[in-house]
Amino acid sequence: xxxxxxxxxGGGEEMNELLDGIFKIFNNDILNAANDAAILGNIxxxxxxxxxxxIFLDDEINIGKLCVCGSINDILMVGAKPKYLxxxxxxxxxxxxxxxNKILQSIQKECFKAGVLVVCGDxxxxxxGKGDEIYINTTALGEIxxxxxxxxxxxxxxxxxxxDIGRHGASVLIKRNQxxxxxxxxxxxxxxxxxxxxxxxxxxxxxxDATRGGLSAVLNEWAKQSGNDFLIFEEKIIIQDEVLGLCExxxxxxxxxxxxxxxxxxxEKEDEQKALEILRKYNKNANIIGEVLKxxxxxxxxxxxxxxxxxxxxxxxxxxxxxx
Amino acid sequence: MNLIDEFRDxxxxxxxxxxxxxxxxxPINIMEICGGHTHSIMxxxxxxxxxxxxxxxxxxxxxxxxxPRNRIDIAIKLASMKDNIFCTLGDLLRxxxxxxxxxxxxxxxxxxxxxxxxLEILEIAKENPNKNIIFFAIGFETTTPMxxxxxxxxxxxNLKNIFFHINHITVPAPIEAIMDDENVQINAFLGPSHxxxxxxxxxxxxxxxxxxxxxxxxxxxxxxxxxxxxxxVRQSNKGTFEVYNQxxxxxxKKGNIKAQNLVAKYFEPCDFEFRGLGVIKNGGxxxxxxxxxxxxxxxxxCMVLSKNENKACICGKILRGLAKPYDCKVFAKACTPxxxxxxxxxxxxxxxxxxxxxSKVNV
Numbered sequence: 283x284x285x286x287x288x289x290x291x292g293g294g295e296e297m298n299e300l301l302d303g304i305f306k307i308f309n310n311d312i313l314n315a316a317n318d319a320a321i322l323g324n325i326x327x328x329x330x331x332x333x334x335x336x337i338f339l340d341d342e343i344n345i346g347k348l349c350v351c352g353s354i355n356d357i358l359m360v361g362a363k364p365k366y367l368x369x370x371x372x373x374x375x376x377x378x379x380x381x382x383n384k385i386l387q388s389i390q391k392e393c394f395k396a397g398v399l400v401v402c403g404d405x406x407x408x409x410x411g412k413g414d415e416i417y418i419n420t421t422a423l424g425e426i427x428x429x430x431x432x433x434x435x436x437x438x439x440x441x442x443x444x445x446d447i448g449r450h451g452a453s454v455l456i457k458r459n460q461x462x463x464x465x466x467x468x469x470x471x472x473x474x475x476x477x478x479x480x481x482x483x484x485x486x487x488x489x490x491d492a493t494r495g496g497l498s499a500v501l502n503e504w505a506k507q508s509g510n511d512f513l514i515f516e517e518k519i520i521i522q523d524e525v526l527g528l529c530e531x532x533x534x535x536x537x538x539x540x541x542x543x544x545x546x547x548x549x550e551k552e553d554e555q556k557a558l559e560i561l562r563k564y565n566k567n568a569n570i571i572g573e574v575l576k577x578x579x580x581x582x583x584x585x586x587x588x589x590x591x592x593x594x595x596x597x598x599x600x601x602x603x604x605x606x
Numbered sequence: 607m608n609l610i611d612e613f614r615d616x617x618x619x620x621x622x623x624x625x626x627x628x629x630x631x632x633p634i635n636i637m638e639i640c641g642g643h644t645h646s647i648m649x650x651x652x653x654x655x656x657x658x659x660x661x662x663x664x665x666x667x668x669x670x671x672x673x674p675r676n677r678i679d680i681a682i683k684l685a686s687m688k689d690n691i692f693c694t695l696g697d698l699l700r701x702x703x704x705x706x707x708x709x710x711x712x713x714x715x716x717x718x719x720x721x722x723x724x725l726e727i728l729e730i731a732k733e734n735p736n737k738n739i740i741f742f743a744i745g746f747e748t749t750t751p752m753x754x755x756x757x758x759x760x761x762x763x764n765l766k767n768i769f770f771h772i773n774h775i776t777v778p779a780p781i782e783a784i785m786d787d788e789n790v791q792i793n794a795f796l797g798p799s800h801x802x803x804x805x806x807x808x809x810x811x812x813x814x815x816x817x818x819x820x821x822x823x824x825x826x827x828x829x830x831x832x833x834x835x836x837x838x839v840r841q842s843n844k845g846t847f848e849v850y851n852q853x854x855x856x857x858x859k860k861g862n863i864k865a866q867n868l869v870a871k872y873f874e875p876c877d878f879e880f881r882g883l884g885v886i887k888n889g890g891x892x893x894x895x896x897x898x899x900x901x902x903x904x905x906x907x908c909m910v911l912s913k914n915e916n917k918a919c920i921c922g923k924i925l926r927g928l929a930k931p932y933d934c935k936v937f938a939k940a941c942t943p944x945x946x947x948x949x950x951x952x953x954x955x956x957x958x959x960x961x962x963x964x965s966k967v968n969v
Contacts (some may be wrong), residue, residue, distance in 0.1 A: 285714075286713075287709065287713050295944065296944070459722050517616075532722070533696075586650060586651065587614070587616040588616045588619045588620055588623075588655065588828075589655070590650060590651030590652070590654045590655050591651060591654070592648070592649065592650075592651045592964045593963075593964065595963050595964075598943050598944055599700065599943065600709075602696050602697045602699060602700070602720050602954075
């Protein structure tokens with residue numbers, strides 16, 4: 283690795299190499315826990331930067347909504363209630379105030395829904411051509427209600443996903459390539475379903491929102507961290523027909539496409555139905571998709587409907603469309 | 607039920623599996639010409655449910671895999687030139703040239719773009735009137751009509767800053783070349799259906815007859831492939847060698863005549879060097895003489911000196927069906943999708959990439 287490539291931002295193997303390689307100089311127990319948010323006593327703390335091209339996906343979803351959902355969901359994933367948010371903007375010279383206003387209104391709306399206050403911020407402007415319209419960095423703080431840590435993943439747990447997968451990544455591709463398809467990003471704050479799971483004492487062991495690298499990245503990270511194999515039943519994973527069609531067209535795996543309002547959970551087997559009932563109140567496509575096996579080989583095994591098995595690999599490289 | 611579900615249906619797959627098991631009498635080596643089939647076969651783990659008598663052999667049908675290093679080096683040279691915007695399709699960007707890949711060059715600041723459709727070039731050219739837009743065209747019969755259509759539009763719109771480097775190749779020529787190799791032991795072929803959508807399924811008739819091999823023009827879904835295998839098994843039992851059109855939902859006898867005419871208007875056959883197979887007579891296409899003004903190979907200095915391929919890499923043997931990816935010493939060790947030595951590991955259609963991705967260890 284001599285230079286940074288686009289693949290280093292993809293949430294897959296290259297990014298892991300970056301984190302396990304040069305970023306390891308920051309080595310400490312809190313960072314090494316590799317949860318979606320750092321756990322500092324009863325405080326959850328998370329930061330994220332957002333780049334999106336195009337910055338408006340539709341009337342409702344834009345980089346503003348995305349930056350709030352991304353950070354708040356990270357806080358929720360460690361079993362905390364999000365409370366405060368910081369916002370830092372890097373704006374490109376010439377960026378329209380009207381667009382900025384629309385983005386800020388989306389931010390305000392999502393923060394209001396989540397009961398989160400924007401408490402500090404920063405704005406920088408770079409010369410025309412030195413940025414991509416707008417970059418946003420957010421940092422979120424929350425209060426731990428029932429701590430969830432990925433280090434507690436063990437054999438026998440059920441694996442659930444809170445909805446159908448791949449819609450955010452697919453909606454960006456559709457918009458970017460000016461295609462027409464009925465695909466709407468899943469971008470949303472997950473506060474209601476997560477807090478309901480926590481308040482009902484459902485035995486959730488770990489949670490992670492399946493953003494860059496998608497479902498495949500989350501499962502592979504968990505398999506690596508726990509050392510356990512994961513057995514996933516392909517037919518239990520729900521993918522919208524249009525998303526599947528787009529994947530067929532471009533040669534992508536829906537499992538690797540980003541989600542922005544879908545999370546993966548490891549739950550004690552005895553509570554899997556209870557968890558599913560709650561999740562389905564918010565998304566009918568939530569499902570129990572597999573289990574954590576005893577075998578310690580860190581593999582994600584995907585079993586298809588007719589019983590054949592293959593590995594679900596860690597996403598690699600930059601997504602490029604196939605040739606034919 | 608939709609068009610995808612129907613062709614991934616569990617009951618249909620299991621019923622076809624039973625029939626194949628019941629009817630198979632002799633071992634059959636089936637070459638899947640197209641890398642897309644290799645990926646489907648591995649993705650759905652079909653070898654794990656089929657009888658051991660069915661042996662899949664990967665063929666030369668991946669346009670990236672068969673592109674010789676010299677042409678990658680030419681692409682890199684064109685992309686390096688000042689004032690050029692280099693455009694191509696998909697994962698050609700990852701293939702290593704003699705020193706580096708197009709993706710490495712892009713990281714150094716070259717304007718290199720991966721297209722979803724060649725027609726995107728029209729917009730790029732309009733937005734960049736002071737730049738030369740180079741379209742490095744690649745692919746089999748499936749993608750050639752799109753290149754021809756782009757050229758037609760370029761002429762219609764009188765755009766002067768778009769140039770074509772043509773690397774289009776044809777399917778029947780390398781198949782003939784493989785079958786003429788006496789070491790090759792192939793009993794049947796899976797023919798790529800998307801190619802036949804353009805060409806019609808009859809293009810394979812001479813190969814099936816000359817080499818006495820059944821050919822099933824097959825779709826890419828598991829039900830399609832299983833049905834094609836059943837047909838091959840039946841033909842093998844009967845001793846027939848016909849071209850079976852499994853993909854009736856889109857493939858006709860004569861294909862898409864309009865697309866064929868468009869291709870013939872702008873391109874003519876030429877000899878083409880296939881990686882691992884050598885120069886194949888009439889294996890590729892080039893721009894017709896009268897369109898020389900649009901020909902990047904004539905308008906730019908495309909002379910390059912390429913280094914030899916890595917000796918450890920056996921992509922050539924794999925493409926001829928004489929070895930499996932596992933037989934290669936560097937497979938999944940020095941050669942991985944992230945650090946490919948050979949293009950079979952690079953391309954999303956490549957055999958090594960398929961074997962690496964889906965089955966590098968037995969589950």
